[in-house]
Amino acid sequence: KNQVEQSPQSLIILEGKNCTLQCNYTVSPFSNLRWYKQDTGRGPVSLTIMTFSENTKSNGRYTATLDADTKQSSLHITASQLSDSASYICVVSGLSNFGNEKLTFGTGTRLTIIP
């Protein structure tokens, strides 16, 4: 069964500090892995997309890593800001029997930045 597990479930850090969120998956066959940021009461917004051949990808203060061998990904946030408070969702895209992309979502990590 395709699954995406994220840890920790929630995290509280001081403004300005760094943090790392984890994602483990069992989706097969693998197409790509995405990280989304979801502010409270809003829809998810894409941060990064990585394919099998990409080990790291950055988007400003966000850096995602992917180890396709161990099926693990991480999202590192540097110099956190209050606006980083949100849920971060790991989404793994696999291929169905018909070749369609199928997205499997993690439950997300709830990040709270405190001043």
Added chain:
Amino acid sequence: ETGVTQTPRHLVMGMTNKKSLKCEQHLGHNAMYWYKQSAKKPLELMFVYNFKEQTENNSVPSRFSPECPNSSHLFLHLHTLQPEDSALYLCASSQDSVAGNRFTEAFFGQGTRLTVV
């Protein structure tokens, strides 16, 4: 703004009511999706439409009835819902969800927060 607009943002309805959720995308995409997001659960895919045709129905109860009159609009008609249907309903769109396009970047709307009383 992601280019995907959902209305209403909030909806409270009784179990005997009939209501509809609306989604509109201005991105020229040809695939649209309905997702349900319940507390502490991953997003659950409900329906997929490609070029106005429903291509996926993830065993969704018949009290949820989707409608896609054209590639830009998607509706979710609701009737005789249960309290456990209370959730955030998200609409998304992408350029294509079929083979050959490996990066079907999905853009989500703001969601409709539904409360069934």
